[in-house]
Amino acid sequence: MDENFRREIILDNYNDPMNRGLIEDDSYLKTRTNSESCIDDLNFMMKIEDGKVKDIRFDGEACAISTSATSIMIRSLIGKKIDEVRKILLNYQNMINDKEYDKELLGELNVYDNIQPNRKNCALIPSVAVDKMLEELK
């Protein structure tokens, strides 16, 4: 991927992330990701309706990588069925952790395919958060 294009996507999503700001609504699942290895501290909320992700919102203080990854992740997941969401999360986590993954499933999330080792946890924050909220459904 062209480095300038990659940077542009990440920075656009960092400077103007999708769905930043939480709302008062008890029908949402909620979680807080406070990474043990870095200082990102984000709150997430997600609404599931008819087996699909209807909405995801977030807020908090975090670095450029985790904020942009959250924004892109939200855009990628809204409207998807839960099993599709699980598939995307698994493949995204595999990509970040240098394991085999299906590039076709990840769309814009592919901008993190070459992440530096010390930023992996930052990039993983949104997927960990959505995973945690899906756990609550079980």
Next chain:
Amino acid sequence: MNREDFPMLKKDIVYFDNGATTLKPKVVIDSINKYYKEHTANIHRGDYEAAVKTNELYDGVRELVSKLVNCNSDEVIYTSGATMSLNMVVFGYMKKHLKKGDEVLLNKAEHASNVLPWIKLREEIGIVIKYVPLNKNYELTLDNIKKYVTNKTKVISLAHVSNVIGDVRDVKSIGKYCRDNKILFNVDGAQSVPHMKVDFKDSNIDFLSFSGHKMCGPTVVGILVGRKELLEEMEPLFYGGGMNSFFEEDYSYELKSIPTRFEAGTPPIAEVIGLGEAIKYLQKIGMDKIHDYEIELKKYLLEKIKDIDNLIVYNKNTDSGIIAFNIDGVFAQDSAVYLNHYNIYVRAGNHCAKMLKDELSIKNTVRISMYFYNNKEDIDKLVEVLKNSKDIFKVII
């Protein structure tokens, strides 16, 4: 100064994370290697040559500590670090001597290890914790402390130098005030003992905690200094070998005298010996000289960055080598990643002072913490990189 003594500085790095841990001089590394290569032995038990030498070196460190901070050598307890020392004070002494409703004064700039043990003790026995507010420069003053003292105040517990703002608290005046008012004075010296002269007796300190690795020594060794009559009343947190005189079938036992009573099990022998070497090394340079030099570096740094308009510095006036700042609009961790790109090592975060956000109204900062082996060239490199920080995202993404 003394850069040639530090093997880590042979790498092309600027090390500005001394508040977290310091680099080790060759003499300290050599003393540890020597223990493992030439005179490995457990302490207090062997009659062979290596054991005698090890004993001598190990026990001798109490004397070195007592000269460093002006206390008696039997008031020096070896611990695993300042965190353990502070926990020993709270759960070994305070738990036995405080009661429900007794008040302990803290403040929101304190490190987790001088807050969480107290929160736990509050949970256990119902003490009352009060947070003394900082002044407009985020400093803790005796005047503010006095406003929060009542007839129920039993303890004032504070860091001599706070680890984010780096303000040097006036322990001499606070200590005198505490002694006059029969309040126990507990001091976290983790950020002060490595950098300046600290006087346990003269400052009327009751308990003083610090860590070896923040003063050129190894990790996993620290010190608790306690006033002897208080240590006599302190309970050990650990029981086992080395700390008892006898124990019998009828459940009777007797503990050894102070300070060995508090050192159950095989202690960090190599590390204590290494810490002794570090203390000798620092004293050879001179604690006053170290402090003055760090202040000189801080002034130089502040002068150099004063024209960089996108920097927010939170502690221009404090009297230590710590500078907390942010690049305007940039998350602290991104700034640290950016500096790392140029081999400049700093720390980003809340620095374990998680309540300071209430006073600072920002959660995370970039912290530069200097030591005597930093120099003006280190600062020049930093300033050059900070001047170009408008390109930060081109560098880090």
